[in-house]
Amino acid sequence: MARAAIPGRLTWLPATVAATRAETATARTLVLDVDGWTRHVPGQHVDVRLTAPDGYTAYRSYSISSAPGPDRLEVTVQTVPDGEVSPYLVDVAEPGDQLEIRGPLGGWFVRRPGDPRPALLIGGGSGVAPLMSMVRAATAPTRLIYSTRSPSDALFTAELATAEAAGDSPVAVTHVYTRIAPPGWPTPPRRLDADTLARVTWPGAADVVAFVCGPTGFVETVADLLVATGHNPGNIRTERFGPSGG
Amino acid sequence: MAVITRGFGGRRRDDTDLPPGQYRTDDFPVLSAGPTPRIGLDAWELAVVTETGERSTWSWAEFTALPADEPTVDIHCVTHWSKFGTRWRGVSIDTLLADVETAAEYVVAHSYGGYTTNIPLEDLVDGQAWVAYEFDGEPLVPVHGGPARLLVPHLYFWKSAKWLRALELRLDDEPGFWETAGYHNYGDPWREQRYLAD
Numbered sequence: 452m453a454r455a456a457i458p459g460r461l462t463w464l465p466a467t468v469a470a471t472r473a474e475t476a477t478a479r480t481l482v483l484d485v486d487g488w489t490r491h492v493p494g495q496h497v498d499v500r501l502t503a504p505d506g507y508t509a510y511r512s513y514s515i516s517s518a519p520g521p522d523r524l525e526v527t528v529q530t531v532p533d534g535e536v537s538p539y540l541v542d543v544a545e546p547g548d549q550l551e552i553r554g555p556l557g558g559w560f561v562r563r564p565g566d567p568r569p570a571l572l573i574g575g576g577s578g579v580a581p582l583m584s585m586v587r588a589a590t591a592p593t594r595l596i597y598s599t600r601s602p603s604d605a606l607f608t609a610e611l612a613t614a615e616a617a618g619d620s621p622v623a624v625t626h627v628y629t630r631i632a633p634p635g636w637p638t639p640p641r642r643l644d645a646d647t648l649a650r651v652t653w654p655g656a657a658d659v660v661a662f663v664c665g666p667t668g669f670v671e672t673v674a675d676l677l678v679a680t681g682h683n684p685g686n687i688r689t690e691r692f693g694p695s696g697g
Numbered sequence: 698m699a700v701i702t703r704g705f706g707g708r709r710r711d712d713t714d715l716p717p718g719q720y721r722t723d724d725f726p727v728l729s730a731g732p733t734p735r736i737g738l739d740a741w742e743l744a745v746v747t748e749t750g751e752r753s754t755w756s757w758a759e760f761t762a763l764p765a766d767e768p769t770v771d772i773h774c775v776t777h778w779s780k781f782g783t784r785w786r787g788v789s790i791d792t793l794l795a796d797v798e799t800a801a802e803y804v805v806a807h808s809y810g811g812y813t814t815n816i817p818l819e820d821l822v823d824g825q826a827w828v829a830y831e832f833d834g835e836p837l838v839p840v841h842g843g844p845a846r847l848l849v850p851h852l853y854f855w856k857s858a859k860w861l862r863a864l865e866l867r868l869d870d871e872p873g874f875w876e877t878a879g880y881h882n883y884g885d886p887w888r889e890q891r892y893l894a895d
Contacts, residue, residue: 544704558878
């Protein structure tokens, strides 16, 4: 029985997989068609519910990676080894399959449309997913630092390259490779450091809004670096992808 | 009509203690909204402030000299993970309020770094909540809320404010950080009160 809708209450909505896109060997974007989907704010996430034929259910939260729009959204999922839900979404789900979603969720790790402040986006690994929504919707100056182990671990590579290519693009992208850099890369692989941060961010960094998303250790390190390079702690917003049984 | 997800088997575990919509993890994921504040123990202070403005404070030495409990509790995060059997050491809120005169019904917990969360006072007393400063036999690390955090295991874990600085006793309810950002005002995991109107 469907429950009567309570005003303001977020209900579970059926979602149909419209398409899938492999992003790396272990990550995939699912394009979901959802009737009645409310336009999200970049940075928000959804709860996903999977129901097995015997009624068993599992729930996870995933960031929305697409730009805001009606009736359709995209989530980008990285397989968690030995996970319960992510391997299904990355390896099994096919166009036409159904699941349920609830959202959009989260009112803090968001970049509101029309916010004129420059934004520094810093993503580690699949933590770039909610930042990609911000990149895709960007109208104000936006600088993305994207840290991955190697080029083959990076999501959205081609799109990020074209996103900044347009002469009037508000988006600039800096890649950081921690283990393997591409051939001819000017620096050896290394972690994101204060020098790189200071080079990429704006002078007068205190007015910049920083969004940091990635594994816990990455977020901790980067948030500390941002504070050390003069960013206002109140303008640093973080979201963490802990190893949480995915 | 229930939506069935084709090809999804799932991994069943005998987790009868799981609230609805939760799954069990053995890790200790970290969730917070901004940078981790680092508070030196010599500068650390815990305050209880009543609705009339009366202030009780404890230095780190005074606080850790108070009688402590060692609760072992299950914790439930609104992002769907639950962790069973977590071991803490901390001071019961009953102990902190023992000499406090108040008619308050609500509490706002304030953190170093500016985070706030609101909880009815009746949910913090009678052995239901602590200010915890050890986890698993070790000092509580900053990333998990050290030097000391609120521990209210029967509500979703965002109510267990990290880096606790003060408990403000109030006559009226004042929604906190997540409570004004779309999350439920009370947050009972067993009634699955995750979001605003759940």
